[in-house]
Amino acid sequence: MGLIDEASPAQLVRRQYLASAAGDLEALRATLAPDVEWTEMAGFPLAGTYRTPTGVTSNVMEKLGADWDGWAAHDDTYVVDGENVVVLARYTAQHKGTGKPLPVRVAHHFIVRGGLIVRFEQFVDTALVRDAATA
Template sequence: MTNIEIIQELYRCFREKDDDGFRAICSDDLEWIQNLGFPYGRCRKGAEAVIETVFKGNMREWEDFSYDISQFLDAGSTIVVIGSYAGIHHSTKKQMQAAAAHVYDLRGGKVCRFRMFADTKSMWDAMS
């Protein structure tokens, strides 16, 4: 698979809740960095931490949570994905949409680092 195909597979794993597929395309030393302004944003280490605290956490916090992709940018061992988050907060029932960029670094055909940059104001507005 090309690096873009690997990242497309990562999004498929997220959409279909395929945790084993996600584990298979991540390196053992995966770093998952969400910007600090993001709800629960911080750095997590390893695929298990991402599955439990990020993927499952998003599902606990939001209904119909998604990342809608508008563009993939190929920079060799780095793939940038431009898009936006969408969802409805479970408690407040408010909708949100937030522009975001995801930056993935790959090594040896595996995702070794994720960095997220998001406009989080609409998320916090929906949560309050």
């Protein structure tokens, strides 16, 4: 990834990924607007739209950590258009119940305004996630 302006929408999104990777939910919440809308794709185990920084971390990140070992989102490629940041990424993890690995490609669409993430939408092959979570 090339150099990104510290105040840019892409750099804010990058800080969110780094906080997630470090398990630093406080730092992750600091990247989210108070009225954030965070949407996990239909068919994903945590499908739905979550609001507020605490709502996002308690309903998404904490639940992923409870069900999966080593859950990580790897932010590979950024495509930026103004306030829109699309990240082509990968999830890696191992399901705690089945022991199956999860290597899946994803796309994340962030909207950044006023230096905070105001909207997130996940796109993922939910069948691969379901297969890893099913015995």
